[in-house]
Amino acid sequence: MLFLIFTSTLSCQTEDRNSVIKDQLYPLPAGSIKLDGFFDEYIQNSIDHWNMGDLPYDQFVDFFRHGRPQFALGEMWGKAVRSGCMFYRYTNDPQLKREMDETVKDLLSTQRENGSISCVEIDKQPEESELWERKYVMLGLQEYYEWVNPDPEVLDALIKQADNIISIIGHAPKTEIVDIGWSATNIGHEPCHIESSTLLEPFMRLYNWTGEKRYLDFATYIVESGGTKHHNVFLNALNNVDPWEMAGNYPKAYEMMSLFEGLVEYYRVTGDPQYKEMLLILFQNISTSEITIIGNGGSDQPYHPNVAGEAWGNTALEQTNPDITRMMETCVGVTWLKLCSQLLRLTGDPIIADYIEKYAYNGLIGAMKPTGDGFSYVNLLNGTKVNDHGWGWEFDSLHVTCCNLNGPMGLAYIPYVAVMNSNSGPVINLYNKGNVQFDTPRKRTGTIVIDTDYPVSGDIRLNLYLKKAEKFNIRFRVPGWSEKTELKVNDEKIVATPGTYAEINRKWEPGDVITLSLDMRCRVINAPSGSNRAGDNFQAVVYGPVVLARDENIESNYNDSVFLQAESGYIRAIQEEPLSEKINLQFSVPVDDGKYITMIDYASVDNWNNGKHVCTWLPQKPYKIK
Ligand SMILES: [Zn+2]
Numbered sequence: 034m035l036f037l038i039f040t041s042t043l044s045c046q047t048e049d050r051n052s053v054i055k056d057q058l059y060p061l062p063a064g065s066i067k068l069d070g071f072f073d074e075y076i077q078n079s080i081d082h083w084n085m086g087d088l089p090y091d092q093f094v095d096f097f098r099h100g101r102p103q104f105a106l107g108e109m110w111g112k113a114v115r116s117g118c119m120f121y122r123y124t125n126d127p128q129l130k131r132e133m134d135e136t137v138k139d140l141l142s143t144q145r146e147n148g149s150i151s152c153v154e155i156d157k158q159p160e161e162s163e164l165w166e167r168k169y170v171m172l173g174l175q176e177y178y179e180w181v182n183p184d185p186e187v188l189d190a191l192i193k194q195a196d197n198i199i200s201i202i203g204h205a206p207k208t209e210i211v212d213i214g215w216s217a218t219n220i221g222h223e224p225c226h227i228e229s230s231t232l233l234e235p236f237m238r239l240y241n242w243t244g245e246k247r248y249l250d251f252a253t254y255i256v257e258s259g260g261t262k263h264h265n266v267f268l269n270a271l272n273n274v275d276p277w278e279m280a281g282n283y284p285k286a287y288e289m290m291s292l293f294e295g296l297v298e299y300y301r302v303t304g305d306p307q308y309k310e311m312l313l314i315l316f317q318n319i320s321t322s323e324i325t326i327i328g329n330g331g332s333d334q335p336y337h338p339n340v341a342g343e344a345w346g347n348t349a350l351e352q353t354n355p356d357i358t359r360m361m362e363t364c365v366g367v368t369w370l371k372l373c374s375q376l377l378r379l380t381g382d383p384i385i386a387d388y389i390e391k392y393a394y395n396g397l398i399g400a401m402k403p404t405g406d407g408f409s410y411v412n413l414l415n416g417t418k419v420n421d422h423g424w425g426w427e428f429d430s431l432h433v434t435c436c437n438l439n440g441p442m443g444l445a446y447i448p449y450v451a452v453m454n455s456n457s458g459p460v461i462n463l464y465n466k467g468n469v470q471f472d473t474p475r476k477r478t479g480t481i482v483i484d485t486d487y488p489v490s491g492d493i494r495l496n497l498y499l500k501k502a503e504k505f506n507i508r509f510r511v512p513g514w515s516e517k518t519e520l521k522v523n524d525e526k527i528v529a530t531p532g533t534y535a536e537i538n539r540k541w542e543p544g545d546v547i548t549l550s551l552d553m554r555c556r557v558i559n560a561p562s563g564s565n566r567a568g569d570n571f572q573a574v575v576y577g578p579v580v581l582a583r584d585e586n587i588e589s590n591y592n593d594s595v596f597l598q599a600e601s602g603y604i605r606a607i608q609e610e611p612l613s614e615k616i617n618l619q620f621s622v623p624v625d626d627g628k629y630i631t632m633i634d635y636a637s638v639d640n641w642n643n644g645k646h647v648c649t650w651l652p653q654k655p656y657k658i659k
Contacts, residue, residue, distance in 0.1 A: 053239050053304035057381030058460055061471055063122040063180055068467040070619075071488070075398050078255050079441045082405030083116045085129055087236035089428045091138040096152045097143040097170075101214055104162040104215055106426055107152040107563030110140060111169025112438035119445035132413045133181050141190050147200075159201050161206055161215045166231035167194060172237035178242075194241055195589065199251050203409065210255060211262045215502065217283035219356035220339045224262040230255050231491040233295025235301065249392070252299055260292050267296070270311040276318050276345035281466060283343045286323070286331040287364040290372045295377040309379070313382045317375055319369070320388055325352040326558065326573055326649065327399060327580050327635055328392030329412065330368035333359045335564050341423065352414060353650045356558045359420070360412040363436035366396045366412075367443035370406040374450045379464070380397070381455070383510045383534045386462040390451055390512065393463070394488060397443045399636035402435070403615060407432070408440030414582075414649040415592075418640040425543075437576030452481070458505035460534065464493045464549070474505045488577050489618060491515070499543045507541070508534035509549060512578065519550040553577045554572045555606040555620065557599040560650055562607065571650035575602060576630055579618055581632035585645040587612065588631055592646065596625035596654040606632070 049538035068076070093110035101107055114136060121129050144150050150170045153160040171191060172509055178187045202210050214226030233255045240248035259265030260278050266289060269279040277284055293315055296561055323330035331348035332358040342359025351357065352488040370392050377385040400409040400419065409419035425434030451463040452471070458470045459481065469481045476501055485493040497507075511518050513532035520529040524536060529535045537547075551578060560571035574581045574597070583591040597604055607629075616637040621629040638647045 041176040041266055044057070046377055051244060052301040054301045054309075054379070055299075056378040058455050060378070060380050060449055061452060061454055061469070064125050065468060066123070066452055067469075068451070068465045069484075069502070070449055070466045072393070072444070072451075072463075072465045073467070075359045075401060076123070076444045078405035079401070079444050080120050080126075080129065083437070083441055085132060086406055086449040087431050088113050088433075089431065090114075090132070091222060091600040094136065094139045094143060094429055097140065097150060100154070101152045102424060104219075105165060105359070105424070105568045107162070107166030108169040109138070109426075109433060109438060110437065111166075111171070111173030113167075114173035114178040116438070116441035116445050118173075118180045118447070119442060123445065123448045128376070130181055133149075133177055137182075137184075137187065140170070140174075140362060140521055141186065143588045144190055144193065144328045148197035150190065150194050159213050161213060163203070164198070164213055164226075164232055166212070167198060167230045168235055171232075172192065175235055175238050175413065180453070180505045191235075191239055191574065192243065192245075192422070195236060195248060195251075198245060199556055203251075203254060209258065210588075211258050211260075216285060216288070217340075220283075222282050225264075225280055227266070227283070227288045227292060228278060228625075229287060230258065230260045231288060231291040231295060233292060234298055235295075235296035237295055241298070241300065249302065249357055249569070252437040256296070260289075266292065269316040271307060271645075273314055273318070275347065276315070276323055277347050278321075279345070282337065283340060284337070285340065285343055286345050287343065287362060287368050289345075289377070290319075294368070294372050294375055297379060300380075309603070312379070316372075316385070317456065318339070321335050322350060324369070324388065324391070325343040325349060325361065325396075326414070326416065326575070327361070327395035327414065328369075328388060329361035330369065331356045331360060331362055332367045338377045348561070350561045354563050357413075361412040362397060362410060362423075363397075363400045363408045363412065363443075364394050364439045366400070367439040367446075370397065370443050370446055377450065378453070381460075381534075382604060383462075383508075384513065384532055386450070386510050387513045387532070389446075390463060392576045393443070395580045395635050399638070401440060401444075401637055402437075402641060405515070407434075407437035410434055410436045413647070415426075416646055418647040419637075427500035452563070455506075455508075457538070458507050461495070462508075462510050464548065464551075467574075473499070473503050477503060478502060487551075488553075488579050491549075491553035491577055493549040493551070495549070497540060497541055497545045497547065498544070501539055502542045504540040506536055506538040508536050509533050509547070511605065512551065513574070514577070516554075517552045519548075534560065553576060554603045555622070556583070557597050557604050558603055570653040572599075572653055573650050574606065574617065574620075574622060576606070576620065576634075580635040581606075581618070581620060581622070581634040582638050583648040584632060584633055584638045585647070586639065586643070587633070591648045592652070593617055594652040594654040595630060598623040598625070611637075 050655045151624045212230045217225040236252045264280045330348045332348045333342040337344035342364045410423035411420045452469045453460045480498040482496040511529045518529035519529040558573045585591045606622045609619045611619040618634040
């Protein structure tokens with residue numbers, strides 16, 4: 034029998050005394066979960082080659098010490114540190130802690146005499162991209178304080194930073210928060226400035242830790258200001274406005290969701306049901322009209338050609354539009370995953386976890402460099418899959434963008450959401466192989482060992498280790514796509530309905546075994562109808578949570594029209610040993626005239642610097658009567 038020892042000295046500080054709304058699900062304490070294989074390989078690759086690799090933390094801090102040569106570069110420090118701290122929450126690696134300790138100390142040494150940690154000299158504050166940068170300073174320090182080291186000096190620095198912001202931002206004679214920012218004047222549009230209002234999240238976190246009313250008052254001021262200069266995005270969410278129309282001609286997807294992450298925290302404290310309604314309507318609208326087959330969203334065409342593919346674009350419906358040149362910024366996907374994790378905690382709705390799974394297995398790891406040192410900026414479904422070009426800076430030989438700073442945070446959220454706890458017992462959201470330690474409702478320690486090669490197969494075995502038999506509930510997510518699921522406790526069959534949690538409430542015995550067999554038949558998905566159809570029809574093939582694609586590295590005719598031999602929405606694809614160890618999954622897929630095409634998981638298609646292309650939506654040959 035296996036009992037694992039975990040050490041965790043920090044408790045989850047987000048379970049705070051100020052919340053009137055209690056979450057349905059909550060994260061397990063730091064260090065409670067250890068994944069093994071699949072996602073863990075991506076996580077370790079990112080930690081080794083990015084967070085503990087070549088990242089120039091000292092040069093990020095220098096922007097605060099000496100100023101910065103380009104707008105918004107002050108975001109880099111906070112983004113790098115927050116993913117490092119979230120990874121530390123998972124790994125407990127002392128070397129990673131040392132690196133975080135060192136750079137936090139370095140940053141604190143740049144705090145100016147008015148309390149600001151800013152790239153801008155005091156007499157020029159507030160400056161256009163300063164609030165966005167300061168938000169990331171606060172989030173980086175907060176992740177450090179919460180998961181690495183609750184050092185009073187860090188809290189003190191956060192308080193000084195926040196108090197300085199309050200002293201300069203607000204109603205006249207101060208500067209209104211929606212009057213400061215760079216969006217969308219940077220592309221010649223009327224001001225939007227949504228990025229500055231994303232200070233909502235760090236101010237709520239600081240309020241939760243200090244109980245100081247002035248931080249809650251500032252959060253209320255942000256919410257009452259509406260989020261942008263000309264459009265109240267909170268009321269627009271409540272009024273069911275489509276995401277791509279929520280902020281005029283600049284509905285930046287990443288910043289908008291970052292703002293609503295803060296609104297989740299604000300709702301927990303205020304308890305006003307209209308904020309929950311805003312959040313749920315926004316989730317519904319993004320999930321149905323923006324999120325593509327690989328779980329990310331936003332596009333340049335047809336609605337916002339000047340916003341570089343970073344705005345909402347009715348993208349779920351437009352995803353096969355051949356006019357799109359840039360779509361699905363990695364910052365957008367990661368922030369969507371984070372917003373989903375907040376809403377999953379709040380509601381306990383398993384459909385939200387389906388969206389996390391969809392992005393994690395496809396868009397997120399599909400954007401990562403095989404070398405681990407970065408992520409694609411925008412991501413295509415058909416064409417050149419990855420594209421590094423976008424806002425960023427060159428450090429010696431390292432190209433750093435917003436997206437390759439955010440990508441690791443997406444990876445760090447996988448263990449955070451994979452298994453959660455609740456007052457009635459643990460909740461399994463993702464089925465990666467691993468070990469999980471949890472407290473039962475009677476506060477006894479239990480361990481779940483998840484044994485599986487998922488997503489290579491859909492067979493999952495969970496062994497439960499308890500010190501003593503106890504009655505409680507375990508919830509197992511049955512993905513919406515798993516039409517026929519077999520679930521058993523020992524030899525007893527349990528009903529498993531797709532798109533729900535199968536709840537098993539029983540007296541669990543030490544050594545109980547749960548087996549789950551998910552429906553991994555390959556599904557054929559028809560492309561949704563958008564605004565631009567030149568007579569082509571497209572279909573895609575999906576295996577469990579994994580989107581398959583054709584890869585020019587494997588077949589030069591990767592883009593040819595085919596006729597998929599589907600029956601009732603399924604296709605008898607043959608799973609094969611992958612051609613190389615860099616490929617996770619490979620299939621032979623039957624098409625017309627008795628031929629087969631090779632498809633691999635979208636994530637494994639490598640278009641980095643080789644001029645090759647991907648084809649995810651397969652152009653369809655018209656049906657031929659034989
Ligand atoms: Zn980005």
